[in-house]
Amino acid sequence: MLVRCSPITINRITELRNTTACPHIMSRKNRGRTPLTKEMLLPMSASAVRKLSLENHLMLAVLKSGQGNKDAMVSLLRVLYMTWFLSERTEPVTDVATLLDVESSLETSIEAAAQGLGWQLSDEIVSAIEHVLLGFDRLISYAPKYRYQEAWDRLCRFVASERQSPLPDSQLGKV
Incomplete structure (x- = not known):
């Protein structure tokens, strides 16, 4: 038996497909996307989080002790920008002013190291x-892991770009 749909019914079906209210109905623009796996929807394992956290906190400790190097500084910059990219998508952005202050201080430290003064941080910015x-x-x-992956991809695109900073209102390169 053939069911006939009126033009009004067809329009409503089209509208329904184009809304996000029914994610199980894929619109044409979403058909090419691979659905996220359960693994990608879950957060990182506690052990992976601890490992990453320990690595980052150790890099700060190394710089605080005055024994820092380029790798320690890059690690802190990575955390700074990943924090920005993750917070942008998962929650209201953390204090942007703090991120800008940290970025500026890290840049000052990089400039000092380039002049042979060593890799170190000022006491004021450590907290x-x-x-x-x-x-x-x-x-x-x-x-979720997919958010972390998105943030990582954004970081990689930023690093490959000519931009000085991904943070809004950053003063890097404007002095």
């Missing part, structure tokens, strides 16, 4: 960096 590290730890403890 702000610790705050960012704790925020990052919290974000990666509950953010």
Whole structure:
């Protein structure tokens, strides 16, 4: 038996397909996307979070002790920008002013190291960096893996770009 649909019914079906209210009905634009696996919808394992957290906190400790190097600084920059990218998508953005202060201080430290003064951090900024590290730890403890992967991909695109900073209102390169 053939069921005939009126033009009004067809329009409603089309509208329904194009809304996000029914995610099980895939619109044409979503047909090419691979659905996320259960694994990607879950947060990272507790052991992976601890390992990443320990690595980042050790890098801060190395820089605080005055024994830092380029790798330690890159690690802190990575945490700074990953915190920004993750918080943008998962929760209201953490204090952008703090992120900008940390970015500026890390840049100052990089410039000092380039002049042969060693890899170190000022005492004033260490507590702000610790705050960012704790925020990052919290974000990666509950953010789904696909959000972490998205943030990582954004970080990679930023690194490959000509931009000085992904943070809004950053003053890097404007002085």
